[in-house]
Structures are given as structure tokens and as C-alpha cells.
Amino acid sequence: MEFLWDVLNHSEGPRVRDHLSHGEIQLWEFPKPLASELLGFSIVLLHKYLEENSFDKEDIAVLYPVIASVGSYQSRFHPVALVQKQVLQCCESLQKWDLLPIPSLGETNELQDSVDHTLSFYSEIEQIFHLLHNQGKTCFTTEDCSNWLQTDKWVVSLQELCRERISNLYCPRSVLEAVVVLRKISTQCYQVSDNIVSTSQLRYQQWQSKTLRSRQRQNYRRLLCSVQSLSPVLRLIITIVILNLHNIHNVSKTPDSEYQLYLKYLRSILQYTENMSTCSSPQNNRWDKAVQMTSTIMLKIKAFNEKNKAV
Secondary structure (H helix, E strand, O other): OHHHHHHHHOOOOOOHHHHHHOOOOOHHHOOHHHHHHHHHHHHHHHHHHOOHHHOOHHHHHHHHHHHHHHHOOOOOOOHHHHHHHHHHHHHHHHHHHHHOOOOOOOOOHHHHHHHHHOOOOHHHHHHHHHHHHHOOOOOOOOOOHHHHHOOHHHHHHHHHHHHOOOOOOOOOHHHHHHHHHHHHHHHHHHHHHHHHHHHHHHHHHHHHOOOOOHHHHHHHHHHHHHHHHHHHHHHHHHHHHHHHHHOHHHHHHOOHHHHHHHHHHHHHHHHHHHHHHHHOOOOOOOHHHHHHHHHHHHHHHHHHHHOOOOO
């Protein structure tokens, strides 16, 4: 069923029926991999609904790998699957932060100040993780969460969560509405990360070639300080996205008033990531404001989860 929805229905899927019926694709231009998948799925359907004696035993033996593949198929174009895919892309992008080139302390004394900023949100992150753990939303230890966020263990944990199957057939409207917001959050997080990676690389090259003007040098130092503060926060938000995705079907069981509060909470995180995307763009580079906004959203995330009414 998931395969049929992927191929025929989901808006970001191939929508084979729509394109063929409207003459939007020529048969000789039809993608061969997709044609092979459709053919294999059709054969499996025939095997399932025709009488057993309609097939030779040798033919059935050949079909077993195809049948097994179809039976384990997971949607690639359902909104839930797209969130999982976006989370993995965010993880990959955030890992690049550890490899960003930076001037040595000998090149700029101001970088020494950045050490204090790296600890600015660790206390809040620890508290939020403990709150999530108490709500049963985490499947990993809460000990030393801040350091865990900055290691490969965090990436491995999220990869495992993204591989787990989440029921996505016949999702209620409330579930899909929340999933859409989660996807927008992860998309904006990826944009923020991409902005910071590209800007950091460009500014370092300009620093090395000594082409930065005075104001640009000051802004570059703010960027370096902000990166070390923002990295664990963005990782926290991505973690919240995937944890909420795994608990997404709970929203259909909550009263409407609590559901609206939950949506408001998610939209506040979305607004933060959208503003962060703007502040971190090459045209703006407003790093002091980015840190201020981060402080505000951390308080909102903590306050919401302290009420223990998150769905």
C-alpha cells in the first residue's frame, strides 16, 4: 500500500498516473528504475491474488526476493519519510561544523572570548533533555547530554531513529498538520547550517588573504563565537524534531486545546529557525541577534516541556 501511495498519490512522488494521463511524459522517457519497480510490484500483486497453481514452482522461487523487497518497502515520499530524510541531511550538514577552518588563537586574541560562550546554553540543554526523558520521549541516556550532542553518538542515535518505521497510512489531519511544521523546522535548520558553513569557509579564506575590512573582521569573530554556542542548540532542535515525529500519532488522542498549544509550541520553534535563517544569511550576518533569539527559544522550549503537556 505504501508503494502505491508513493507512486500514485503523494505530491512529491512521481505521480505516474497523473503525468501519463495528462500526456506530460513520453513512454520512451519514462525512468527505467521506476518502470522496474512498477513491474516488480505488479508481478507481486499477481502472485498474491492469483491461484497458487497459476505459477510454476521455479517461477515462484525466482519471485521470492521481489516479494520480500515489496513486503519491506517503506515510503519515500510521505511527509513523515520526508522529515526523516531532512533530519539526516541536517545531521550531515551539522557534522561539517567540526571541520570548519578557524584562525588560531595566535592570529586573533579576541577568539579567546569565545570559550565562555560555548557553555552558555549547556545548562538549559541538560534540563530540557531531562524533561523529555521524564515524559518518555527519549530512548537514550540523559547523562552529559551536552557533550553527547557534540559527538558521533548523537549522529548514530538519530540515524537509528530515522531508520525506524513510523506508521503513515491514513494519518489524521491533525497528525499531517504537525508533520508539516516539523518538516519546515528541519528544512530551516538545514538552511541555517548551510549558511554558517558557507559563510565560515568564505570568511576564513578572506581572513587568510587579509582582504577582510575592519567591520568584517569584527563580524567574523562574532560568527566564530556564535557557532560554538549555536551548534548544540541546533542539534537539540533536530533531536526534538525526530522525537516528536516518533510520538506524532499521540496528537490525535489529545484534546483540541492541548493540540493547539502543541502546534503553537512547534510554530514558535519554526519562527525561531526562520529568523535564524535570515540572520545567518550572507547578506545579514547578525550573530549577536542570533544568540539573543536562541536564548529566548530555549526558555520557551523549557517552559513548554516543564508543563508536561507536550503530546
